[in-house]
Amino acid sequence: MAHIPRRRFLQNTVTAAAGCSATLLMRNSLFAQASPDAPTRVYLDSRRAMPPLDRNLFGSFLEHLGRAIYEGIYDPGSKLADANGYRKDVADEIKNLGVPIVRYPGGNFVSGYHWLDGVGPKKDRPRILEKAWNSLEPNQFGTNEFMAWCKMAGCKPLMGLNLGTSNPEMAAALVEYCNAEKGTKWSDLRRAHGIADPHKVEHWCLGNEMDGPWQIGHMTATEYGMRAADAGRQMRYVDPSLKLIACGSSSVFMPTYLEWDREVLEQCYQYVDGISLHRYYGNSDETGGDSAKYMALNLSMDHQIAQIESVCDYVQGRMRSPKKLWLSFDEWNVWYRERTGSAVNGGGKFAPHLLEEIYNLEDALLVGGLVNSLIRNSDRVRVACLAQLVNVIAPIMTNATGLYRQTIYYPYAWALQYARGSALNLAVESPTYEIAAPTGSASPVDFSKLGISGTIPYVDASATFDKSAGKYSTFLFNRDLEKSREVEILWEDAAPTRVLDSFTLTGNDLKAHNAFDAPQNVAPKPFDKPATANNRTRLELPPRSYTVIQFAM
Ligand code: AHR
Numbered sequence: 001m002a003h004i005p006r007r008r009f010l011q012n013t014v015t016a017a018a019g020c021s022a023t024l025l026m027r028n029s030l031f032a033q034a035s036p037d038a039p040t041r042v043y044l045d046s047r048r049a050m051p052p053l054d055r056n057l058f059g060s061f062l063e064h065l066g067r068a069i070y071e072g073i074y075d076p077g078s079k080l081a082d083a084n085g086y087r088k089d090v091a092d093e094i095k096n097l098g099v100p101i102v103r104y105p106g107g108n109f110v111s112g113y114h115w116l117d118g119v120g121p122k123k124d125r126p127r128i129l130e131k132a133w134n135s136l137e138p139n140q141f142g143t144n145e146f147m148a149w150c151k152m153a154g155c156k157p158l159m160g161l162n163l164g165t166s167n168p169e170m171a172a173a174l175v176e177y178c179n180a181e182k183g184t185k186w187s188d189l190r191r192a193h194g195i196a197d198p199h200k201v202e203h204w205c206l207g208n209e210m211d212g213p214w215q216i217g218h219m220t221a222t223e224y225g226m227r228a229a230d231a232g233r234q235m236r237y238v239d240p241s242l243k244l245i246a247c248g249s250s251s252v253f254m255p256t257y258l259e260w261d262r263e264v265l266e267q268c269y270q271y272v273d274g275i276s277l278h279r280y281y282g283n284s285d286e287t288g289g290d291s292a293k294y295m296a297l298n299l300s301m302d303h304q305i306a307q308i309e310s311v312c313d314y315v316q317g318r319m320r321s322p323k324k325l326w327l328s329f330d331e332w333n334v335w336y337r338e339r340t341g342s343a344v345n346g347g348g349k350f351a352p353h354l355l356e357e358i359y360n361l362e363d364a365l366l367v368g369g370l371v372n373s374l375i376r377n378s379d380r381v382r383v384a385c386l387a388q389l390v391n392v393i394a395p396i397m398t399n400a401t402g403l404y405r406q407t408i409y410y411p412y413a414w415a416l417q418y419a420r421g422s423a424l425n426l427a428v429e430s431p432t433y434e435i436a437a438p439t440g441s442a443s444p445v446d447f448s449k450l451g452i453s454g455t456i457p458y459v460d461a462s463a464t465f466d467k468s469a470g471k472y473s474t475f476l477f478n479r480d481l482e483k484s485r486e487v488e489i490l491w492e493d494a495a496p497t498r499v500l501d502s503f504t505l506t507g508n509d510l511k512a513h514n515a516f517d518a519p520q521n522v523a524p525k526p527f528d529k530p531a532t533a534n535n536r537t538r539l540e541l542p543p544r545s546y547t548v549i550q551f552a553m
Contacts, residue, residue, distance in 0.1 A: 111164030118142020164217025225267025232271030282336025303451025421466030
């Protein structure tokens with residue numbers, strides 16, 4: 001199959017996007033429209049708590065791509081690196097963030113990666129011309145280096161497997177290499193490589209975006225589903241405790257969207273625990289550059305989750321299976337600028353500058369909205385990965401002398417710090433705004449096909465309740481680009497006694513961003529702690545803002 005760049009492929013198929021509903025579809029959130037200048041009312045009741053959210057809901061992703069690994073987390077020549085070559089400043093930053101799980105080694109990279117190239121004495125490892133990003137891969141960082149880095153950064157691995165140019169046998173071999181104690185071919189090879197204790201990797205992705213013609217080893221849904229079933233079966237013989245994730249559709253714009261997922265699951269349902277969802281959002285093709293539309297895009301994440309969940313449940317019914325699959329939203333972020341030419345083609349070089357997207361304020365606000373969508377769907381989404389973590393479409397950027405935090409760092413950091421316990425099923429009454437319907441052939445995507453109606457709530461809310469710690473957290477996204485918005489939180493059972501923390505991310509310029517020489521240009525500000533009286537907390541959200549407030553019971 002000829003190689004088709006992902007962006008061109010998706011542009012060609014955008015108009016054929018599948019979408020089932022023209023109405024706003026939000027699971028676990030009751031939404032009602034309020035009159036234009038009325039305050040938004042958020043009805044919150046700790047008795048409407050969902051099952052405890054999985055910490056892996058706020059994972060991330062590191063691919064052998066550009067400067068994510070080399071010059072990002074691993075740079076033996078750097079004065080900021082430790083004796084093993086790991087950047088200490090970067091590992092500390094990630095540890096302090098509290099990232100629970102990191103997907104590795106790809107992404108598109110994994111579909112041409114032979115894991116044996118990345119283990120054993122470093123001097124013997126081959127230098128490879130890597131085909132997904134046309135880059136030089138010296139294999140100086142591989143599986144064991146990643147496991148050691150995970151320990152240093154305080155996270156767990158989510159390992160990707162090559163089901164493109166490799167096969168189920170080698171997938172099971174990697175499980176044996178990582179998880180078997182000793183006395184078998186692959187576990188003894190690990191021990192010969194100086195690693196006595198098994199890594200005990202629990203979560204595995206069975207390939208990456210195999211529905212995409214850009215993917216090395218791309219195949220049909222049935223072929224892939226059979227290969228995933230075979231891999232799952234062999235891997236479970238090695239370690240029955242694994243959590244396995246099948247490759248779902250790589251985008252809602254794929255012509256095979258939902259069909260792919262159904263056909264794949266019909267082949268491998270009994271061998272997997274979850275299915276992957278991917279989605280990158282942008283303020284260009286999808287929106288025509290209209291920021292008011294862009295701010296609504298997190299609602300399409302709610303919609304995508306609802307659709308994939310329906311496919312899983314349909315196949316479960318057809319299979320008469322008692323098992324309910326969970327969802328792994330293992331690639332999500334804003335990504336629309338660095339998608340063509342030299343931004344995605346390494347020219348055969350080592351650690352090229354690829355996908356180094358610079359994020360602005362409006363991107364961070366949408367990422368906040370996406371955090372809200374993940375929280376309110378946390379009863380079904382168990383794993384999700386902000387794609388990615390360092391230098392490549394990332395919240396953290398490095399150079400030879402240090403690092404800085406991009407705008408999107410902050411909503412992600414707040415999710416990690418404050419989204420604790422269980423998500424609450426909220427009822428929200430908000431004034432709304434209208435978004436224009438598309439006109440003409442060159443117009444942006446029809447939002448109704450993304451599950452977004454023309455009527456958008458100004459305020460998007462999510463909340464968590466940590467019963468054991470006695471804390472509530474609310475995450476409030478004001479999509480109004482012009483005006484502040486009043487909010488009343490109505491505590492339907494117990495009202496909180498005080499505010500512990502409150503911050504907002506806002507600014508006058510939606511296009512403002514950070515840089516090495518302006519690292520604090522867009523950064524959170526303290527938000528006046530709101531008072532609570534008569535079971536009601538009143539506050540005013542600044543225009544263009546994302547705000548977190550943590551309350552004590
Ligand atoms: O995250 C960047 C790329 O986006 C990944 O390699 C691929 O899976 C997706 O298309």
